[in-house]
Amino acid sequence: MSELDSKINRLFPGVVVRKDLVKAVKGNAIVPTYVLEYLLGQYAASDDEATIQAGIHAVRRILADHYVHRSESELVKSTIRERGRHRIIDRVTATLNDRADVYEAEFANLGVRGVLVEPSTIKAHPKLLVGGVWCICDIEYTHTDSARAVPWILGSIKPIQLSSFDFDGYLAARREFTTDEWIDLLVQSVGFDPALFGRRAKLLQLIRLIPFAERNYNLVELGPKGTGKSHIYSEFSPHGMLISGGEVTVPKLFVNNANGRIGLVGYWDVVAFDEFAGKRKRADKALVDIMKNYMANKSFSRGVETLGAEASMVFVGNTSHTVPYMLKHADLFDELPESYHDAAYLDRLHHYIPGWEVDTIRGEMFSSGYGFVVDYIAEVLRSMRPMDFSDRYQPYFSLSPDISTRDRDGVQKTFSGLMKLLHPHGEASPAEIEELLRLAIEGRKRVKDQILRIDATMATVAFGYTDAAGGWRPVTTLEEDEYPEHYHRRSRPPEPRTEPRPRPSGEPALFEGHRDFAENQRGVSFERILLPYLRGATTITVTDPYIRQFHQARNLMELIEVLVRAKDPADEISVKLVTAEHREDEDRLRRQLELLVKVKQGAAAGGVDLDVSFDNGAHDRSIVTDTGWRIVLGRGLDVFQHVSSDAFDLAHRLQEYRPVRAFGVTYVRERR
Template identity: 70%
Template structure:
């Protein structure tokens, strides 16, 4: 959609359904919901999304607009009548007293009163406690004992002259989560989607608009789901504020518990030795630690020790007894420095409390999500399309925790032989988790398996490479794999390619290391040359690189100034072949390149630039022609004679200059991901601050002009 089309589109309260939305409703009837409805019904109710979607799934799981609107009103009525606001707790208690019985939606926590030998419930918002709970309820829902569960409850009132008797009586209690689902139906319906469609469905289920994310960006969101589908998975994500690191663990599933990193204690997390009561890891599938970073945070040494043992062995001690648990551990926190700063001065675990900045602890982490690559969440990134009701997909993921898909790559690939057992475990668990999420039936092509395997290796490599910076006695590892034909593929982290001089600080780059990194202009304007890089034309580096280079998705530091300009300096005629210079951002890319050419040439000289492109014969033909005319007029004032040649047959993209260079561009000039678009976005002023899509460039030296 062009910018003009977007601006002139009429407003509508009902978003149009995409082809994917139609397919979702067709193949998963009754378990999907339009994601913007949560915001429509939430109001000022402070409840997790899965609670609201549970209700929407009961009444508005449809693509029929009349059914949806009726469902919304029903859910709003239920929330208005039964959800307990803390500020209105006395009013609700009065309602229970006057009616004798009333249904409430509240978070319920149960404790054992040892003296009275009874279980007692406390209602978080209603503010009542000491409510007797029968033992069968606890046996059916043990999580009530740890952390609390959102429930729909019937509460009764009966006053007694005995001051010790609590007047509140629990009539019924129903935790808000799906009770059952059909696994075979889920697997069969999955076969009706392509991989791209399935990824987009999962993105919409999380609540995000997939069009706003790159392929790599989508994978980061999917990795956040692995702790729900993989037992004893240890995940860390550190990055800037506002990237939604903790959202999934607080809102997505009734099987996850998000706690503040500063509130963690041994009794709360593992076991209370005084009464033998199990902690969070004994009852929850995922325990996530929010705000985990902070160098100066005080930590309990005994907690760190028991956590290291649990993360490695899946067990912990209760007195003389050893207990096992399946809870995955997630650690999320904010970074306060840029990636190159951390690489130059310390490492990518720099923000962790000192007690956790320990190779033995870090080595137990299976995957490191680079939070600095994840976009800060903006309003337009949320989805108004259809996705799974979250408690449905939460139950699906939970049901697959016992399965192991870690060997599904082995018919095609073999991991490097010097990858240690712990490294291999990290790769295997991430691979298994992504396979279960993306290909639950196990049906994946060799290429699809390779994509997941590379992503899994990269996340573990990021952990191991930072440990090597902390403990220089550890041996370096050659991260990669071979296929059945014996072809070797190495795997690098993105920051390794972006900042090689900082990444390898204090280390010798040997044959066992990954391929040399690509030279790019780093933020700040300096150019870092390397063996594989594109060196700018200068007195100290006159030799320009010839050959092919690949750039990775989400990589920063790439700019036309170093990628293209050195090869065009001195040319008087330049031909740009790109079939798609139509949309406004594509026009801006072209203008950016022309501006660089104009600034680099002698003001007294002129350059002739010809754009060979395809005509736009659709409804935006006029806007297309006007854009190119504006570019032509603007370029002329800067000494560039810009003309357009139309060619319906072209497909490949290239730039040819009469100074002897030809550049083959896999994606043409359109290599940058969409930024925030704000006028104060640095990426809008300097390409080097923007992330790129995956692309390749080939530099070919030809005869100079006149040949």
């Protein structure tokens, strides 16, 4: 166990579970993650391996004995008949039979319907009426001669969700973690290995949880397929409902005027629309109009009566084009159905998660560490919905006066949700608060900037904030920084930032000074940020203490490839590498030396002589040329995030398609 896992088990005993256990027990049971983790939380919430294995065995036995597979429903029915009473795990939905004036239950996998349900059960568990609930039930069988009588009787029913928890204990334990540790705990609770995610990537994953912690929060995420956009809303919480974008109607979502029954928004904390994108999809205009009003005012009408609800709305869908293509030819909402591609509707959205920044889910991304039992964290988030942290930034920062009330609401609701997730005790440093505020502003800015493309009558907004000293700090979106020529529609595209501007003498004038690159930014390559300063050099000294692992040696080789492609084949270049030995482990040191030998051999084939020297006291990271340039590298050559080894993945082959870590580069002209 890692140090963090030990700390998690010590401070949250009984409510955390090893996240790889779900796969171990699931088998072919088509059951949500929160159901399995509920059972694992009952039997295997421990750090003792013997207890874990015994718990896994118990959960497997419970699933084998009580979970109803559709293919075995007749066998289970026979078991109930022969025994007279049997406990099952199934999804139960209830309806009102208004002719007989009784409530009747339907069991999804068992295939039984018309089972009588006591009104008191419906009153205790109203979600049975809207979408159904996974439950542990005792079913009885009593046959009668009456053809109209249903032989199935519901003996007892227990929804699979936590009955109570200690919120004060949750807050006290949170104080024992650093912010970085807490973020990693939450990422592990979602099911991912935090070691494979950068800081920004982790926060983008956690933004998906805000609708569970924030009332009436409207979130959209559009991006490529396979990034796990809908997983959170179908598997993470018993308080969320995921529906297909084409399967919703006004009565199902809001209210049925015929019988007065309230729809999904009245019973669920989060209503998520899956596969929401698709230009050709048709949408009921009445539904769109009611949705607009609900998203803006938290209310909807039933005849002459106005009703309120607090369900958050989430819209997830796939994009079929790259970001620069959408920015050049349309906008980032281009994939939405025509009825929703409307400025008034889009203006109700509080935040836009850039789904193109989220990696496609791969097997190695899943965590084997400890995280909260899903049902526990779901109840924690639900308990925080009445809280309001939206003003916690105000002692340190103030939003731009240009920001409208609707923009301000979007920023503050996102900020409040992030505070609840990361700092539920309300204690955060100014730097931590600023990080969350910038992320909240960025998401709302992404919405507003695209609306300006759709409706040119809307006024432009200066998105940013001022600090306590009155200094203005603008906020940009990542795609705005990556593709300025497409993001801002102008008569003439701006010049690329890295293109040298000619001096009067005609000599190229390379940029001198410092540049920062944001985490997850793409379009960055050694050819773009380094090659212009290396051209013409015959001796290049690279100082980087961390050329130890495979990906670090690969980065060095890719820098050499850039030099080889740019030089005349008849020329030779000397590259002197100053790095540090991997002294902690002899096997790792041997592997480091093997990697450096391979790089040296590969470089020689292209006319580059690599000379390696070791300086275990070196800390600075820089590149110095014999033409007078010094390039100070904040992270050395290790600027790219982890990418797969798939030879058919462009990110594996081209640096421009890899997301980067946050880093800075300083260009210094030491002599001319």
